Amino acid sequence: MSDHQPSPPADKHLHHTPVSVLDLAPIVEGGSASDSFGRSLDLARHAERWGFHRFWMAEHHNMPGIASSATSVLIGHVAGGTTSIRVGSGGIMLPNHAPLVIAEQFGTLESLYPGRIDLGLGRAPGTDQPTARALRRNSGMSGKDFPDLLDELLHYFQPAGAPEQQTIRAIPGEGLSIPIWLLGSSGFSAELASQHGMPFAFASHFAPDYLMQALRLYREQFQPGFLSTPYAMVGLSIIAADTAEEAHRLATSQQQQILNMIRGKRGPLQPPVDSMDALWDQHEKHIVEAQMSYAIIGDKQTVRERLHAVLRETQADEFIIATQVYDHQARLHSYELVYEIMQEAREAEPR
Known part of the structure; x- marks a missing residue:
């Protein structure tokens, strides 16, 4: 169920590292969900043209600043508007759903694309x-049920057995080879991914403190299964601009978003500001900066250097980049600069 080849040896190089896009489908101040969907498709088309490996969308609910609640529907919208880039979930929150429904939804998507x-x-x-x-309609559901829900979901994707042995079937879904990833921000999913031999993606863009611990756990405990060798993708927040000053100004939209979450407030993504000093106190500033400790913010040279440093530290097999920027054209340009960095790394590869 994977499109991956075995990982290259340690000491990876940027020119060998696939880079993907994580889209949170932001609803900006003064905008709508419909606007957000149009921007997501536009970003996906640019990402496809620039050679990004995959385009993932994340499930969130009851958040006025994020439009991707019906994640499977939106994946179909993006896949239908593109031609070659891989499209998927980063991720589906499985405890919110009956595994049969997810098997049917993604079986349908795989059958269409x-x-x-x-x-x-x-x-x-x-x-x-x-x-x-x-969402769940059952107060007894919790993340502790995740391994059982995963086993049930995997069962629905198995090839058909004898009719008397299989009373509930996912149609479409049954027998389809869909790459399944486990996502995490702690060691729990890292360990589960290693047990199943699955690819693993870590959300260091909002849980940086556990990144290295989770990667180490995943690689050390990995048992061949869906993959023969471990494959780890690292999620990063990257905001790039032509100047460092402009990049840091653009990043204030994400800083405001995190600050509002700390305060228990929800709302659309706010425009950037020239300074955050009037918006947060020192304690809040420390929390926001800690959460963004793996964020890469700056001009092209700064982003290039930080990407190389994070690759050396994590030995990631792939990066997936989230860019929370208010202005759509500035967001596109940030991804374009990352594309240029990767292209230049490939062109500079020794031959």
Whole structure:
């Protein structure tokens, strides 16, 4: 169920490292969900043209600043508007759903867009507890059920057995080879991914403190299964611009978003500001900066240097980049600069 080849040896190089896009489908101040969907498709088309490897969308609920709640529907929208880039979930929060429904949804997507669909799975609710209860309709569900839900989902993708042995079948879904990833921000999913021999993606863009611990756990405990060798993707927040000053100004939209989350507030993505000093106190500043400790913000040279440093540190097999920027053209340009960095790294490869 994977499109991956075995990972290259340690000491990876940027020119060998695939780079992908994680889109949170932001709703900006003064915008709408419909606007957000149009921008997501536009970003995906640019990413495809620039050679990004995959385009993932994340499940969140009851968040006025994120439009990707119906994640499977939006994946179909993006896949239908592109031709070759892999499209998937980063991720589907499996405890929110019946595994049969997810098998049917992604079986449908894979049947419509064969060879292009990824299913990334997480165990968090992607929202607050009251909304999680509204989604699940069963207060007894929790992330602790995730391994059982995963086993059930994997069962639905197996080839058909004897009719008397299989009373519930995912149609479409049954027998389809869809790459399944486990996503995490701690060691739990890293360990589960290693047990199943699955690819693993770590969300260091919002849980940087556990990145190296989770990667180490995943690689040390990995058992061949869906993959013969471990494959780890690292999620990064990158905001690039022509100047460092402009990049740091653009980053204030994400800083405001995190600050509002700390304060228990929700709302659309705010325009950038010239300074955050009037918006946060020193304690809040420390929390926001800690959460963004792996964020790469700056001009092209700074981003290049930091990407090389993170690759040396993590030995990532792939990067997936989230860019929370208010202005769509500035967001596109940030990804374009990353594309240029990767292209220049490939062109500079010794031959």
